[in-house]
Amino acid sequence: MKDTHTFSPSHTHTHAHTHTPICFIWQIAMIALFAIFVRYDPEADAHWTEYxxxxxxTSNIENDFYYRYPSFQDVHVMIFMGFGLLFTFLKRYSFGGVGFNFLISAFGLQWALLMQGWFHSLDSTDWTIKIGMKSLINADFCVAGCLIAFGACLGKVSPIQLMVMTLCGVSLFAVEEYVILNLIHVDTGGSMVIHTFGGYYGLTISWILYRPNLHQSKRLRGSSYHSDVFAMIGTLFLWVHWPSFNSAIGNHGDGQHRAVINTYLSLAASVLTTFAVSSLSAKRGKLSMVHIQNATLAGGVAMGTAAEIMVSPYSALVVGVCSGIISTFGFVVLTPFMEKHMKIQDTCGIHNLHAMPGVLGGAVGAVTAAFASTSVYGQEGLMHAIMHGFVDRTMGMQAAHQAAGLCIAIISGIGGGAVVGCILRLPCWGDPEDENCFDDEVYWEVTATKLCNVEPLNQCTRSLLTWNCDFTHLETACRVYIFVFLSACLFAVCDYTDYSIMLF
Incomplete structure (x- = not known):
C-alpha cells in the first residue's frame, strides 16, 4: 500500500518568504564585519617571505597550511557530509536534514570566525583578527556544537529558528570555549567544549519547545530502508575522520600522534560493543540501525578530552567499550524515558551520542590527570601534556580544573539553552504545526511522487547509470548507494593525491 500524503494549509503560515531576505541581510552584515575586523594571519599573508x-x-613546508590542511579537510568533511548525511535518516525529512545542515554550517562558521577571533586572537596593535588554518578548524568545531544541538530539534523547527539557535549557540560556545581552554586550560579534543555543551544546549532547547501533540506527525518520524542507508554512509564518514577531529588542533609532535592512536582504538572498541549490546537488547537478537548509526561513534566523543594523554592503548579500548555501552543503553532506555517523563523530544538521540559520552570524556580526562606522573611522561612531557605550562599546579589541582571545565560546559549548555529556547518559543518564527513536523514539504519544493513513490527515483537512477531496467528496487538502490560512496572515496583519494603532489 502506498503511503499517502496530504498538503496541510498550515504550511502557508511558516514565513518561508522571509528566509531569503534574512540570509541576504546576514551575509551583508558578515561582509561589513569582515571588512572591519578580519585579516590574513602572517602565514597566509603576501608578506610570508619577509616573515x-x-x-x-628556511622552507615553505614550515607554513602551517601544509601541516594542518589535511586535518582541516577531514573535519570539514565531517561537518558538511558526515553530519549532513547522518541527519537524513527520517524518511520524509532528508532534504531538511542535509540542506539545513548545509545552511547553518555556512551561516555559523562566518560568525564563529568573528566570535572566536574576538575572544582568542584579537590583535591589540590594530584590533583586527588574523585568520589562518587553525582559525578555520576552530570555526568548524564551533559549528559542530550547533549541529549537535540541531539534532535534538531536527524536523521540529523552522530555518529561521535554526539560524537564531546557531547565532546564539556560536556566541555561547565562544565564551564557554574561552573559559575552558584559555582560563582553565583543559579539553584539547573537545569532549566537554563541543559535545557536552552542544548536547545539553540542544536538549534544553528541545525541552523548552516541547510539543505535547507531536504524536500527530508520528507517521513521518520513522526511517525507511533508503534513508537509513544514507544515514549509515554519514556514520562511516564521521567514523573514519574522527581521529583527525580529536587531533586537529593539537600541538605538533607526540601528543597529536597519541591522539590519533587513542581515538582510533576507542572508536574500534565502541563498534564491537555497540553491535553486541544492540543484539542483546533486542528480543530476537536483531540489530538496530539506530544504534549502529550513532553509538558506534561514541568512542570518538568520549576520547576527546584525554586524546593526547598517556592513557595507554588498552585504556583507550576500555573507554570505547564504556561509551558504546552507555550510548546504546541510552537509545534503548533513556530516550523513551526522557520523552515520556521529562518532556524532552530528542529527535536524533544527541543525549546518547554526544552529551553522555562527553561527560564520560570529561571524567576520563580528570581521572587521567589525577594519576599522571613524571615516571610516565617525564618532567617536560608532564608540563606540556597535562599541566599546559602551569608550573604551580599539582596533579590534583589539574584534575579539579578538568572537573570544573566539565561543570562549566554543562551549565553553559543548560543555561544558554534555556534562554535561547524561550526566545524560540515566540510565535513569530514560522515553525511547523505538530502534524507537519518531520516533513520536507513544509519548507522545500517536493513533488508528491517523490514523497509517496520511490519508482520515479529508481527509473531516474537506472537511466543515469545505464543499467538494466529489470533490476529490482533493492538492487537499484544498492547500486546507487555504492556509486555515491565510491564517488566520495574517489574524491577523498584525489584530494590527498593533489595535496601530496603539492607537498613533494
Missing part, C-alpha cells in the same frame, strides 16, 4: 626571514624559517 620567513625574520623568524629564521
Amino acid at each position: 620567513m626571514h625574520q623568524n629564521n624559517i
Whole structure:
C-alpha cells in the first residue's frame, strides 16, 4: 500500500518568504564585519617571505597550511557530509536534514570566525583578527556544537529558528570555549567544549519547545530502508575522520600522534560493543540501525578530552567499550524515558551520542590527570601534556580544573539553552504545526511522487547509470548507494593525491 500524503494549509503560515531576505541581510552584515575586523594571519599573508626571514624559517613546508590542511579537510568533511548525511535518516525529512545542515554550517562558521577571533586572537596593535588554518578548524568545531544541538530539534523547527539557535549557540560556545581552554586550560579534543555543551544546549532547547501533540506527525518520524542507508554512509564518514577531529588542533609532535592512536582504538572498541549490546537488547537478537548509526561513534566523543594523554592503548579500548555501552543503553532506555517523563523530544538521540559520552570524556580526562606522573611522561612531557605550562599546579589541582571545565560546559549548555529556547518559543518564527513536523514539504519544493513513490527515483537512477531496467528496487538502490560512496572515496583519494603532489 502506498503511503499517502496530504498538503496541510498550515504550511502557508511558516514565513518561508522571509528566509531569503534574512540570509541576504546576514551575509551583508558578515561582509561589513569582515571588512572591519578580519585579516590574513602572517602565514597566509603576501608578506610570508619577509616573515620567513625574520623568524629564521628556511622552507615553505614550515607554513602551517601544509601541516594542518589535511586535518582541516577531514573535519570539514565531517561537518558538511558526515553530519549532513547522518541527519537524513527520517524518511520524509532528508532534504531538511542535509540542506539545513548545509545552511547553518555556512551561516555559523562566518560568525564563529568573528566570535572566536574576538575572544582568542584579537590583535591589540590594530584590533583586527588574523585568520589562518587553525582559525578555520576552530570555526568548524564551533559549528559542530550547533549541529549537535540541531539534532535534538531536527524536523521540529523552522530555518529561521535554526539560524537564531546557531547565532546564539556560536556566541555561547565562544565564551564557554574561552573559559575552558584559555582560563582553565583543559579539553584539547573537545569532549566537554563541543559535545557536552552542544548536547545539553540542544536538549534544553528541545525541552523548552516541547510539543505535547507531536504524536500527530508520528507517521513521518520513522526511517525507511533508503534513508537509513544514507544515514549509515554519514556514520562511516564521521567514523573514519574522527581521529583527525580529536587531533586537529593539537600541538605538533607526540601528543597529536597519541591522539590519533587513542581515538582510533576507542572508536574500534565502541563498534564491537555497540553491535553486541544492540543484539542483546533486542528480543530476537536483531540489530538496530539506530544504534549502529550513532553509538558506534561514541568512542570518538568520549576520547576527546584525554586524546593526547598517556592513557595507554588498552585504556583507550576500555573507554570505547564504556561509551558504546552507555550510548546504546541510552537509545534503548533513556530516550523513551526522557520523552515520556521529562518532556524532552530528542529527535536524533544527541543525549546518547554526544552529551553522555562527553561527560564520560570529561571524567576520563580528570581521572587521567589525577594519576599522571613524571615516571610516565617525564618532567617536560608532564608540563606540556597535562599541566599546559602551569608550573604551580599539582596533579590534583589539574584534575579539579578538568572537573570544573566539565561543570562549566554543562551549565553553559543548560543555561544558554534555556534562554535561547524561550526566545524560540515566540510565535513569530514560522515553525511547523505538530502534524507537519518531520516533513520536507513544509519548507522545500517536493513533488508528491517523490514523497509517496520511490519508482520515479529508481527509473531516474537506472537511466543515469545505464543499467538494466529489470533490476529490482533493492538492487537499484544498492547500486546507487555504492556509486555515491565510491564517488566520495574517489574524491577523498584525489584530494590527498593533489595535496601530496603539492607537498613533494
